[in-house]
Structures are given as C-alpha cells and as structure tokens.
Amino acid sequence: MRLSIVPLLLACSLPATALEAIALPQGASLSTDKRGLLLRGADGAERARLPLRARHLDYRDGTALVVDANTERAIAVSVDAAGGTLAARAVIDGAAVAPDAACLHQDAQGLLHAFLVGKDGQAEQWLLATGGKPQLVRKLALPPHSNACLVHDASATLVVNEEGFGAWAYNADAEAAPERRALALRKPYGKLVSAPETLAPAAQGVALVDHKRQTMQTIALRRDLPPAVVLQPLVQTETMPRMGDAADDPAIWADRQRPGQGRVLGTNKKQGLHVYDLQGKELQLLESGRLNNVDLRQDVLLDGQRFDLAMATQRDDNALVLYTIDSAGTVAEAARFPTPLERIYGICLYQPAGGGLQAFVNDKDGSFLQYRIAHGGGAFSASLVRRFKLGSQPEGCVADDRNGRLFAGEEKRGVWSLDARAEAKAEPRLVLPLGAHLRADVEGMALYHGAQASYLLVSSQGSNSYLVADAAPPHRIRGSFRIGFNSAAGIDGASETDGLDVSAANLGGRFARGMLVVQDGYKRLPDGAQNFKYVAWDDIARALDLP
Known part of the structure; x- marks a missing residue:
C-alpha cells in the first residue's frame, strides 16, 4: 500500500521544521526534520523518534526508508503506528553512491526493494529481505544531479528527477530489459516551462511538483503485461x-x-x-x-x-x-x-x-x-x-x-x-x-x-x-x-x-x-x-x- 508523501510540508498539522511527511492510517504521520524521523499520532503529538539527520523519506506497508545524511547510510525502519514505535530494521551502506535520493519499491512478489541514487548518477538497487541482511541486486547508471526518485509499483516504473532538466522513467524490475524514456523535460528538450523540483505519488502514476511556481503535473504510468504467477x-x-x-x-x-x-x-x-x-x-x-x-x-x-x-x-x-x-x-x-x-x-x-x-x-x-x-x-x-x-x-x-x-x-x-x-x-x-x-x-x-x-x-x-x-x-x-x-x-x-x-x-x-x-x-x-x-x-x- 503506497501512502501519500507530502513534500516540503503540505500538511498543516506538522511543525514548520518538517522537511517531508507521509500520511498513515487513522490520521498518524511520519515526518523528517534535521534531528530525526518522527512518528506522530492523529493529534499531532510526537509518539516516537529515530535520531538522525534524516532525508529522502519513503514508505511501504509498515516499512519506511530514510537516509542518514551524516553517515550516508539508508535505514529501513519498521513503523508501528498503532503501537507508536519506530525500530531500525536494516541498514544499507550507501557510501559507494553517497545517496542524494532514495525510494522504495514493492515488486510483484511482494518483495521490498530500495533504490539509492547518487548525485553523480551512480545508483544501486537493494533487496530488503525479511529477517535477513539487505542484498545488492544491481548497479544502475542514472542522470547526474538526480535529486529525487519514486517508484510506481503497479507499472514497476522508477521515476528519477534530474535537477534543472526533468523527469526520466526506468524499469524498476531488475529482471526487465534496461531502458529509459523521457517523461517530462523542460524546454527546449520538452514542453515544461521549468523543471520540477521533486516528485510525489499519484493514484495512477507520478506527480511532478514545482513549489516555486506552485504547480503539479500528473503523469499516468501503466505496464501492459499478461497476468502470471511468480515462482x-x-x-x-x-x-x-x-x-x-x-x-x-x-x-x-x-x-x-x-x-x-x-x-x-x-x-x-x-x-x-x-x-x-x-x-x-x-x-x-x-x-x-x-x-x-x-x-x-x-x-x-x-x-x-x-x-x-x-x-x-x-x-x-x-x-x-x-x-x-x-x-x-x-x-x-x-x-x-x-x-x-x-x-x-x-x-x-x-x-x-x-x-x-x-x-x-x-x-x-x-x-x-x-x-x-x-x-x-x-x-x-x-x-x-x-x-x-x-x-x-x-x-x-x-x-x-x-x-x-x-x-x-x-x-x-x-x-x-x-x-x-x-x-x-x-x-x-x-x-x-x-x-x-x-x-x-x-x-x-x-x-x-x-x-x-x-x-x-x-x-x-x-x-x-x-x-x-x-x-x-x-x-x-x-x-x-x-x-x-x-x-x-x-x-x-x-x-x-x-x-x-x-x-x-x-x-x-x-x-x-x-x-x-x-x-x-x-x-x-x-x-x-x-x-x-x-x-x-x-x-x-x-x-x-x-x-
């Protein structure tokens, strides 16, 4: 289940120091600030905190992904909104890419993956296996100055925002053929007046967010594959x-x-x-x-x-x-x-x-x-x-x-x-x-x-x-x-x-x-x-x- 990510504080119930936020069931929320990852109740009160210099928040079904900017490590965190707890589940050493963006992907098997994207375009995909250490799936080459990423699980599409240029789409499925396509680029390479600043999930795809111009453009994503069980x-x-x-x-x-x-x-x-x-x-x-x-x-x-x-x-x-x-x-x-x-x-x-x-x-x-x-x-x-x-x-x-x-x-x-x-x-x-x-x-x-x-x-x-x-x-x-x-x-x-x-x-x-x-x-x-x-x-x- 993918829940709403609210970039740069679009949720009025959160303090002004919040950087990113995710709405959870029953009114709870996750948010980051310069001091950590926070879990709040429906009343806005802090329920739990994981201290770190947090950035790049994403979430799937009880697991959050956040990057510790000081150590350049990505941390998968178990989130219990009802019990009001946060617990580090696994640590991914991202030193090889120095992640400037990170996002999660739940594949057709229900397995959870993490993408770490470096400023120079180096990237890695990791498998977050239940009860085991994260396993490196593959390395990727993505655009330099990629400042945000997001995966649309239903279409297995990895969307990467190249700062000042625009958004690109890649196969999130590691077993699929490597390919990329332009989703929305700024002029003269595309139709956008200005490049998006960040990405947000949309019901049928991805939203390109430009806070300076207060605009949001939604792009639908789909994957046309016949139904098949996974063995x-x-x-x-x-x-x-x-x-x-x-x-x-x-x-x-x-x-x-x-x-x-x-x-x-x-x-x-x-x-x-x-x-x-x-x-x-x-x-x-x-x-x-x-x-x-x-x-x-x-x-x-x-x-x-x-x-x-x-x-x-x-x-x-x-x-x-x-x-x-x-x-x-x-x-x-x-x-x-x-x-x-x-x-x-x-x-x-x-x-x-x-x-x-x-x-x-x-x-x-x-x-x-x-x-x-x-x-x-x-x-x-x-x-x-x-x-x-x-x-x-x-x-x-x-x-x-x-x-x-x-x-x-x-x-x-x-x-x-x-x-x-x-x-x-x-x-x-x-x-x-x-x-x-x-x-x-x-x-x-x-x-x-x-x-x-x-x-x-x-x-x-x-x-x-x-x-x-x-x-x-x-x-x-x-x-x-x-x-x-x-x-x-x-x-x-x-x-x-x-x-x-x-x-x-x-x-x-x-x-x-x-x-x-x-x-x-x-x-x-x-x-x-x-x-x-x-x-x-x-x-x-x-x-x-x-x-």
Whole structure:
C-alpha cells in the first residue's frame, strides 16, 4: 500500500521544521526534520523518534526508508503506528553512491526493494529481505544531479528527477530489459516551462511538483503485461566465463540409476558447451566454438548399440556438433556434420516410433532441414531427409516423439505444429499465435510428458514469462508464470529467456517429478554473467493446477 508523501510540508498539522511527511492510517504521520524521523499520532503529538539527520523519506506497508545524511547510510525502519514505535530494521551502506535520493519499491512478489541514487548518477538497487541482511541486486547508471526518485509499483516504473532538466522513467524490475524514456523535460528538450523540483505519488502514476511556481503535473504510468504467477528458482548454475549475451539453451540428462546425479548441458554462444550437476556446479566445459541451441535424447538405438546423444548448432561453421553422454554423465564430442545453411540457429531432436534419431535444424531465414543420424563402422553420420520453411525467423523447436509432431517457433508469429515424419508432407499449422499469453519473441520450447498429461512450455520473451499449454490439440492454454527472486537462497529471477528445457524424469529431492531449466538473460543479486535457473515441476503444477 503506497501512502501519500507530502513534500516540503503540505500538511498543516506538522511543525514548520518538517522537511517531508507521509500520511498513515487513522490520521498518524511520519515526518523528517534535521534531528530525526518522527512518528506522530492523529493529534499531532510526537509518539516516537529515530535520531538522525534524516532525508529522502519513503514508505511501504509498515516499512519506511530514510537516509542518514551524516553517515550516508539508508535505514529501513519498521513503523508501528498503532503501537507508536519506530525500530531500525536494516541498514544499507550507501557510501559507494553517497545517496542524494532514495525510494522504495514493492515488486510483484511482494518483495521490498530500495533504490539509492547518487548525485553523480551512480545508483544501486537493494533487496530488503525479511529477517535477513539487505542484498545488492544491481548497479544502475542514472542522470547526474538526480535529486529525487519514486517508484510506481503497479507499472514497476522508477521515476528519477534530474535537477534543472526533468523527469526520466526506468524499469524498476531488475529482471526487465534496461531502458529509459523521457517523461517530462523542460524546454527546449520538452514542453515544461521549468523543471520540477521533486516528485510525489499519484493514484495512477507520478506527480511532478514545482513549489516555486506552485504547480503539479500528473503523469499516468501503466505496464501492459499478461497476468502470471511468480515462482522461485531452487538452484542456479555457476555463471558463464564470458560477459554479455553468452548463455543460450539448456538440455537435461537424467541418470535413471541415481536420480540425483543428473546433468544439465548449457550452450555458450561465445565458447562451447557447459555441463552442470543438479546443484548448479560446472563439471565440464567443451570448447566447441559458438554454440547456439542444444537438445538430447537417451537410450537411442543405432546399429545395434544404445547411446545417450546430444546435438548442438555451431555458428562458426554452420555445422551440427554431436556429443555422447556416458553412464557417469560425462559428455564428449563425437562428430561434426556440415550443413548448407548460411546462418544456422536452432535445433531439436526426434526419436521416431520405429527407432533411430533425427534432427531438425533451422536457419534465420526460416529454412528447416531434417537429418537422419546413423552409426556404423564406429562412426556417426548424418543424411538430409526433408526440407521445409516458415515465413520468417524461427529458433526454438521441440519434437513430440510419442505423437510424431513437431512444434516450431516463429519468433514474430507464434508456434506452428506439423507432422514430424520425414516421409510426410510439411504442412505447418499455427496453433499458438501471439496474443495475451505469448509475446514476441517466441523463444525456447520443451515438452513435459507426465503420467496423466503432456504440456508444451514456451518462453514468451516479450513478457518475461513462460506459457504452459496442452501438448495435444486444441492446445488449451493452462496459464503463464514468471520466475522471481529466491531471496533466502540468494538467487535472482529469470528474464528475457532464450532457451529452456523441461524433464519429467525423477531427478531426486525437490525434482522428483522433474524440473524446468531456463536461460537467464540478466544475472542479478548481484550483477554478473548470465547463467541458468532450475525450477521444480511440482511448483509449476501447483501454481497452475496441473494434474
């Protein structure tokens, strides 16, 4: 609940020494002066005081944020208006930014964040976890001479006032793509006669306050995202050894004899293939070059032998790279197959009902090639068996081995379904078009084959969410979810996901009914190189009421 902030004493019941004030329920109020943070009753009488040289007051649901100007520390304060008490809840050392502005944000999970903004534009976002120490989420670069900030929680918008210039809007959601936009700037950069002096909350957005001219302009803020529950990741992998856009696509290998000894293969678009255990520790790095997508199949019968095989697209040579996985989960490169594609991109594997292994690989121009993988004389081979094309750039795809169907994602249009059999005519049918639950780009795709039903999972990159639909026609949408913070485990959420994989295999412990692995486009808590996040299937099934 966001309550009214009254900048520079707009509440007549407060003494003239007050600098900022917030109205609380039942007529109580919080205010700051040069001697501290004060809690007053409805009669204006002082009920409690926290002594400090206070500035930059903000409030959410029983917690106030105030900056001690002498120590340059931000202090989260528990406020009990009924009991008349103030108690320091957590201290954030803001010395790195020397905060000249500070504000709170309550996110979609109900977690509380603090933004500290320095005069030179350096800023930090901190997570105020209940019962724990504040955790640094990320660092930001904001305008210099930022003298006020405010977050509109409903739209997850951070508004910053640049002194003498005007107001800017940023994503308050750390997992959202970094961006800024001008809200209201002074002439000649915008339409304002003069820049606002400070900011105040408004019912549908933010108010720009100019005390000298005694004006206030309200700007509405909104965020158009489909409804989605928020789930927590249980595990995250070690980060990529390279910064930037490196991690892309995972694949899950199950150890059927030792459920807890499974593996996650993850591609690195700058380096090769990583192999992680189920605790997220890296076990191998195969320097195979710039790999994009990866998929795997287990217990594949070829030439009278059984193999666990993975295959990835290699963008340096526009080739397919084949890997074997032994019984201990050790991955080794086994073969490379050239393709005629000019910009190789996505891949998925297919085990036909009659046995063997096939691979679908695509190009950014929409082309798909279907290969049959064989083994003989101690070597693997690949032969082209079919071609078809979508209208524009695809990437993610997944084959339904049980039903002989292929799901292919066209990034700007949606999900297509067609017959996966090499001898069948390719007649794609759009089964999940872009809409409320699916926003471009359509990225990673995977199938969960449960005991009672099968589900198609799709990364809706444009909404930082994951769609779940029935794998069988008419592909009813079961819902969407996002992946948020697990503050207790120190794991950030996931966003702008490229690739994902899901498995129904028993992977032990919380993953006994399987798990989802997703690529995370922005590593936070704190900032770092990209990685992968693990989510228990039980949590997804419970949230979306799946059998």
